Amino acid sequence: MHMHKFEKIWLTFGIGCLVIFLSVVGVSAFYLGNKPASCLTTINSEKVDQTKPFDKPGLHKVEGKEWDYELVFVASTFSYNPAQVKLPLGAKVKVIATTKDVIHGFEMAGTNINMMLEPGYVSEYTTTFDKTGEYLVVCNEYCGSGHHLMSAKIEVVK
Ligand code: CUA
Numbered sequence: 197m198h199m200h201k202f203e204k205i206w207l208t209f210g211i212g213c214l215v216i217f218l219s220v221v222g223v224s225a226f227y228l229g230n231k232p233a234s235c236l237t238t239i240n241s242e243k244v245d246q247t248k249p250f251d252k253p254g255l256h257k258v259e260g261k262e263w264d265y266e267l268v269f270v271a272s273t274f275s276y277n278p279a280q281v282k283l284p285l286g287a288k289v290k291v292i293a294t295t296k297d298v299i300h301g302f303e304m305a306g307t308n309i310n311m312m313l314e315p316g317y318v319s320e321y322t323t324t325f326d327k328t329g330e331y332l333v334v335c336n337e338y339c340g341s342g343h344h345l346m347s348a349k350i351e352v353v354k
Pocket of ligand 1: 274299300301335336337338339340342343344346
């Protein structure tokens with residue numbers, strides 16, 4: 197009986213270690229998952245239209261934040277909403293984007309903005325527009341037959 201009890205302790209200890217080990221591995225895998233670095237927030241991709249801030253795509257002036265504007269984009273096959281935006285020169289803008297269907301790209305020529313929009317994730321990038329002109333947003337992830345048609349235009353004006 198004595199030996200039996202001893203074995204039981206070791207068995208319990210062994211299982212305990214295994215559980216801890218698996219938890220650590222599981223938790224690490226969860227946190228180090230295949231999320232792109234710019235994606236911090238998750239979203240239900242089937243309810244994008246009802247989820248803030250994507251219920252109101254477009255440019256919004258904000259107060260009390262480190263940026264002056266939030267520019268909200270919803271991508272879907274094969275367009276961006278909004279398709280055209282006008283920005284005042286010098287505006288510090290947080291671009292917030294997501295996709296309603298498949299993976300799309302969001303590359304803004306002439307800026308550092310180059311994001312991958314994945315279903316279920318919100319991509320964000322904050323930048324200051326200090327040059328007037330037109331910036332073209334294009335999709336750089338192949339998303340289907342209309343991939344090459346996807347674009348939006350950002351106009352920075354004085
Ligand atoms: Cu969207 Cu390619």
